[in-house]
Amino acid sequence: MPVHRSGSTKSRRSRFAAAGTLLAALSLLIALPGASNAAGGSPAGPARGTATMGMGVVAHDGQGGLPIGTRAVQTEGVDVASYQGNVAWATLWNSGVKWAYTKATEGTYYTNPYFAQQYNGSYNVGMIRGAYHFATPDTTSGAVQANYFVDHGGGWSRDGKTLPGVLDIEWNPYGAQCYGKTAAQMVAWIRDFVNTYKARTGRDAVIYTATSWWKDCTGNNAGFATTNPLWVARYSSAVGELPAGWGFYTIWQYTSSGPTVGDHNHFNGALDRVQALANG
Template sequence: MLVHRSGSVRRPRRLFAAGLLLAAFSLMFTQPAEAGTPARGTAHMGMGVLAHDGGGSASRSAAAAQTEGVDVSGYQGNVAWSTLWSSGVRWAYTKATEGTYYTNPYFAQQYNGSYGVGMIRGAYHFATPDTTSGATQADYFVDHGGGWSRDGRTLPGTLDIEWNPYGDACYGKSASAMVSWIADFLNTYKARTGRDAVIYTATSWWTQCTGNYGGFAAASPLWIARYASTPGTLPAGWGYYTMWQYTSSGPTVGDHDKFNGALDRVQALANG
């Protein structure tokens, strides 16, 4: 042992061992459970589309009656909303929550920033059906930014239901159990807000994990994900899409979308 001039005892070996122990604990809580698995909370719209749904060259040429939009998450950080507005983007969705364990730390800048430049905005929830019930996650979403207000510029919340980035693609659920989970979320969201939530998904995932269930199409608008020149075949029940995420490599922020209608139709969805 070494002694300071003041007489205090130094214990360098013990301090070094304690430092190693703290470092080990830090790695346990910050690293993914398995190599290649992303950290919880980092999921975002379309995360699995390129990996599971092919994905080719996205066409940026769209009919005149479509309106450009974007979707963002914590991955994008602070977003240059004025740049997006100048490029013609008129609506935006921001990730608010995931499961019942994550809220987007950039939510205020993204959600309020898009509104501040004149866009019509909304919030989305990344579903994790293997962690808690649909009702519990809908409540968490509404309580952390996913609500709706009748101000003419707020879109209904979106349920982002797609490939599980942390494990089994269908979250370990049968098709019937997945349909029940989604219904639980949608029913709770409507009871809390008075609005039917939008469903964001990809046809291949929906077919695999819900058995291509068509029962939600009458009430919930469809936001289809497909990075190609067309949206392709839609899930059962929906005769048309309301929104289409057509690329993950667009300008300013990667995820760009088309609203299937002119700006007055975006406003109509906001107004209910």
């Protein structure tokens, strides 16, 4: 006679029910914001506001050696953001750094909490300094972000110590590298920003970018070279190809691993040329 194992059947049903409950809980967990990190999944990416100048350069363009000797005179500078905290400006000055740019804003939702120490501290040791804005073209218009930048530290005055503001336009650390825009839309967004910045300050903004990003996301547009100084990012022994239209760079960010502050730059000229840019 067959033996009826009711206890075994109930046990299997209990295990199936428990497995279903566990799967439902895992589905809910994965659906929660940031939960994939907690569950050991892929990272959700950096938090809004934490973007810094050149943070995507190594991942997209790689990293080579430091610049080799050049016949042209170069003036050393740095760029800083909140992750550096209170910067040792006297140490940098004594090492030969003569100018600095500080992140002021990002989008229309972030201001650098260390801006005063960094922007005023560099000025107080004798540096010529300026401010930069990390663009997020997928959040608000170029004009809105330019106004936000000017209103939160990105202004300019002809005091001989203040450089024009910088539009930092590069890979999107929070999503699609071109911020979901076509090349034509990106060019229009940049034009909106720089036109508004000039209307507010009287100065043409410096454009910071990388050649590969500029090619991918603006179609290698050549329409800004006659008005906007170029700050190009390339971590190698030579600056390499420049974006279309620019025959030379004004600033070259050549490393993110320098002493004291990681991001180091060459200004393409002697200190009097840095002062000339400051004076407009």
